[in-house]
Amino acid sequence: MSKIIAVTSGKGGTGKSSISACLGYALAKQGNRTLIIELDFGLRCMDIMLGMQGNITYDLGDVLEGTCDVYKATTTVKLASNLSVLCAPSDPFVQLKAEDIEKITQEMRKYFEYIIIDTSAGINGSVFDIVTNSDLILIVTTPDPVCVRDARMMSDEFYKRGNQKQRLVINKANKRIFEFDEMDDLDAIIDTVGVQLLGVIPEDSAIPLATGKGAPLSSSSMGFLAFSAISRRIKGEHIPLSIKV
Numbered sequence: 001m002s003k004i005i006a007v008t009s010g011k012g013g014t015g016k017s018s019i020s021a022c023l024g025y026a027l028a029k030q031g032n033r034t035l036i037i038e039l040d041f042g043l044r045c046m047d048i049m050l051g052m053q054g055n056i057t058y059d060l061g062d063v064l065e066g067t068c069d070v071y072k073a074t075t076t077v078k079l080a081s082n083l084s085v086l087c088a089p090s091d092p093f094v095q096l097k098a099e100d101i102e103k104i105t106q107e108m109r110k111y112f113e114y115i116i117i118d119t120s121a122g123i124n125g126s127v128f129d130i131v132t133n134s135d136l137i138l139i140v141t142t143p144d145p146v147c148v149r150d151a152r153m154m155s156d157e158f159y160k161r162g163n164q165k166q167r168l169v170i171n172k173a174n175k176r177i178f179e180f181d182e183m184d185d186l187d188a189i190i191d192t193v194g195v196q197l198l199g200v201i202p203e204d205s206a207i208p209l210a211t212g213k214g215a216p217l218s219s220s221s222m223g224f225l226a227f228s229a230i231s232r233r234i235k236g237e238h239i240p241l242s243i244k245v
């Protein structure tokens with residue numbers, strides 16, 4: 001049975017696209033057929049993050065306009081043969097309708113075990129419906145108090161609409177923030193958002209370095225270890241939380 005995983009956050013810049021790319025890579029390298037669908041219309045970045053810049057022939061815009069079949073519009077990523085991507089249209093004015101994305105994801109369930117949806121930030125009508133209808137919602141926050149509060153608001157809305165399958169991902173965790181900010185530990189963040197923790201990703205310069213070059217994370221980096229643990233937990237393995245920031 002395939003799983004549709006939406007990666008979302010209240011605030012922008014929390015790391016949704018980086019997480020979608022690195023998580024997709026981790027799942028694919030573990031042998032799972034994985035597709036990343038990018039919904040950041042007009043702000044495409046997944047081609048760069050996955051080392052596919054200049055190699056994307058079709059995108060989601062072609063599918064939504066009916067000029068290309070959805071499977072044909074996906075591109076296999078060179079870094080990992082189990083990983084494919086359906087990039088966002090570079091035209092920001094292509095209309096996004098929740099029912100179209102629903103049709104696309106249902107069709108793609110035939111081919112992929114994991115379908116990761118990288119969303120734009122905040123509460124936008126159609127994106128909200130798409131996320132609500134997914135099998136698992138990853139609510140991404142950084143330890144920044146504003147970001148944590150926005151994560152809570154998003155999560156409350158998803159619960160109100162009936163989605164109980166939410167997990168929290170705390171990104172860009174670092175010692176400095178825990179020492180000097182209001183959110184003085186991970187428990188405070190988890191309690192404020194009110195969602196079960198799936199994983200903590202440290203602030204790690206290896207992540208922008210890798211995604212900026214479209215290269216995989218080095219297997220000795222803290223980021224790599226965090227994504228490997230998160231992907232295994234998604235698959236139901238019991239991987240204890242070990243947090244080093």
Ligand SMILES: Nc1ncnc2c1ncn2[C@@H]1O[C@H](COP(=O)(O)OP(=O)(O)OP(=O)(O)O)[C@@H](O)[C@H]1O
Binds near residue numbers: 013201202204205223
């Ligand atoms: N764990 C991390 N450690 C260090 N830098 C990170 C980490 N996660 C993400 N970043 C950096 O933070 C910036 C924002 O990340 P990203 O573009 O993935 O966020 P986003 O939530 O998708 O943004 P947007 O809301 O604009 O779509 C990027 O420069 C990225 O490299």
